[in-house]
Amino acid sequence: MSRAATSAGAGPLPGGAAPAPPRRRPVSAATAAVAVLVVAAHVLAWRGTEFSPVALLQGWRGMADFLEQALPPDLSAGVLLTGARAALVTLAIGLLGTTLSVPSALVLALLAARTTTPNRWAYQAARSVLSFLRAVPDVVFALVFVTAVGLGPFAGVLALIFHNTGVMGKLWAEAMEEIDLGPRDALRVSGASGTQVAAHAVLPSVVPQFVGLLLYRFDVNVRSSLVLGLVGAGGIGFLVNQSIKLFRFGEMVTHLMLVMVLVVAVDQLSAHVRRRIGA
Amino acid sequence: MAAQGAGAPALAVRGLRKSYSGRTVLDSLDLDVAAGEFVAVLGANGCGKSTALRCVVGLETPDGGTVLVHGREVGPAGDAGSAELRRRTAMVFQQIHLVRRRSALDNVCAGALGRLPLRHSLTPALFPRELREEAMACLDRVGMADRAAEPAGRLSGGQQQRVAIARALCQRAEIILADEPVSALDPAAADQVVSLLAELARDQGLAIAAVLHQPALAARHADRVVGLVAGRAVVDAPASRLTAADVDALYVPDLRLTHLEAS
Known part of the structure; x- marks a missing residue:
């Protein structure tokens, strides 16, 4: 292992001289506010459209009746x-x-x-x-x-x-x-x-x-x-x-x-x- | 052509000024190009060479200064009275700017649009036969007649640039301004295009100014070399008397900065 390091000479460059890498910027307040707004819009939309998986499950019989009449096609x-x-x-x-x-x-x-x-x-x-x-x-x-x-x-x-x-x-x-x-x-x-x-x-x-x-x-x-x-x-x-x-x-x-x-x-x-x- | 403004150079630029948001690009530039003369314009990136040419043809509006064609002043872009005067100047671009899907011949014919009524120019099918013949002669002059039917986009860079020069000829321009016409070409194609420009000046009596980035090409082909630093002409010498020191002075990296600090 030591041989590989010395012969290839491809180890990391010494880091002391170069300036430190810049810090990653934290999530800004604006980004957070947009995220909250997007979530709120979806909640309102869910209510506004009376979206309800339960209603769909309870109504499956209606669909089955419909399909029974529709199939086979004429x-x-x-x-x-x-x-x-x-x-x-x-x-x-x-x-x-x-x-x-x-x-x-x-x-x-x-x-x-x-x-x-x-x-x-x-x-x-x-x-x-x-x-x-x-x-x-x-x-x-x-x-x-x-x-x-x-x-x-x-x-x-x-x-x-x-x-x-x-x-x-x-x-x-x-x-x-x-x-x-x-x-x-x-x-x-x-x-x-x-x-x-x-x-x-x-x-x-x-x-x-x-x-x-x-x-x-x-x-x-x-x-x-x-x-x-x-x-x-x-x-x-x-x-x-x-x-x-x-x-x-x-x-x-x-x-x-x-x-x-x-x-x-x-x-x-x-x-x-x-x-x-x-x- | 000789009747009006006899003695005046084909193109005379006087005191051209242009700045972009406070940064001076052209600082009272003077430039003369005589009929039959091939002038090479040299200078570092950002010294105002391209801006100068674009101001002359009306693609940019200068802040001040005058452009004279055969001694007659050219009005601002869009001025109907100067339209005929403007048509005497053609421009050749680094990016060539042909319509890639149209044939070389149709591209050359498009140079004549300025003198064609709409009923003869709404589509290439309406171009008169005389125009097609004239365009073929222009293509022949630049050595591209055998590729006339090919879409421009299929030609090599050097070939496309020669077609663009043929378009300028078909415009019947007396002055051709070339903005880095060979910067994107390999050395052999570049030499071919520049020597073509020199020939056109010599044989056809056109006034040609070309921005070049290769001093060697300028020295080999141009009659006169104008060197720009910070929007001013600081060198103006016959190409044969251009010295290496003249050229080096144009490309000193921080020359512009030291100039500004000194003044």
Whole structure:
């Protein structure tokens, strides 16, 4: 052992000369106060939502009855066929709602990104519009549009266009604010206008992020269009709602299984494309 | 070009001042670059070289001083009256700043955006054919014509910097300012890029000022060397007469501090 120490010469450096290591800082009062607040918030939330594992255990019989009626699922050809057709309508609502919100989202994102906005007023105005569109849930938009164009998938598409413009515009604006500003400066020096800089420096740099976010929103929108169906905006959500109202729980389970297939397929597709483009 | 301001240097900087929160970066800097001349700007980190170039092209707003292009004063950035005058100056950056996903050719064409109407420039597909041909000529001038179709991000650092210089040529700039154009390049690529700048000054009559960190490159290629210490030009000599002592004086570690204490 002594041989190893002397021959390798890799023992600890003599510590006398170097300054002592700094002391670890104790937990500050602010950190402790934040911890107490977080715990208190959870206690209040527990009470506010009447959270009770006991109630769940006592009510297990209700669930069992429900499942007994729901299983096995109704796999008759008629149910499957109407379900599949409605699932395609749901997919179509998500697709159109996403695609048709691209132009409005792009314009608002360009105005609402600090890297491309023409001035402070446009920036604030665009931010406000995006915030409003994001703050109103798509279900509320759907209810409003149902009163205008009646029950059916068209109201769902309109609802998605409005809500998705708010969300995607915000995400795109943020993507544009995160880019390296070098190419923008280079083109500014050459005398390019704001629109030209956006078209030739900012947008080409964010194409992969934009496509990635678009696919992510398509994925989310297909799932929200299910919920839109519950409030009467067509698609398979509408069928799920109907079968619950008619106590046809077996039919409902079949529809839910179709929903699962649809959601997984869309998710896989968008993940695959996002991997390919490296976003 | 020769008609107006005959006799005036292509670029003249007079009394340029800039400070950041009390710290003086440029202290009444004067700098002339004549057409056909390649000036190397040397100086330690933080002596104000990059800030000076960024002030000249309008990426920074100087606190005082004037910039004259062919004897005509350039107004503040965003001043519509000076837009045409500003377009005569191009800048080349250390980080190159090409759009990596676009082809080398599209990047070079982008240098011409300042003189294109929006209907010919909203996307690269709308660039007129004459512009594409001019951009190819610019790429050919820097020896990159054979890589025109490749995305800029796939080229090596030296190749990218040459494409960036082609972009400056496509801007039809008469003055090129290069901010540490070769600091991120290996020695061979660095020599290639600097000698290209020297050639452009000699053959095309461009006024070129390049911030360099390698005095040897400056001595080999530049016509004149300007040395900055604490935001002032303290050395201004033909490259052939630059002495080792001149260079050493620019890089004395605490020169700035001793200067300040003495004054």
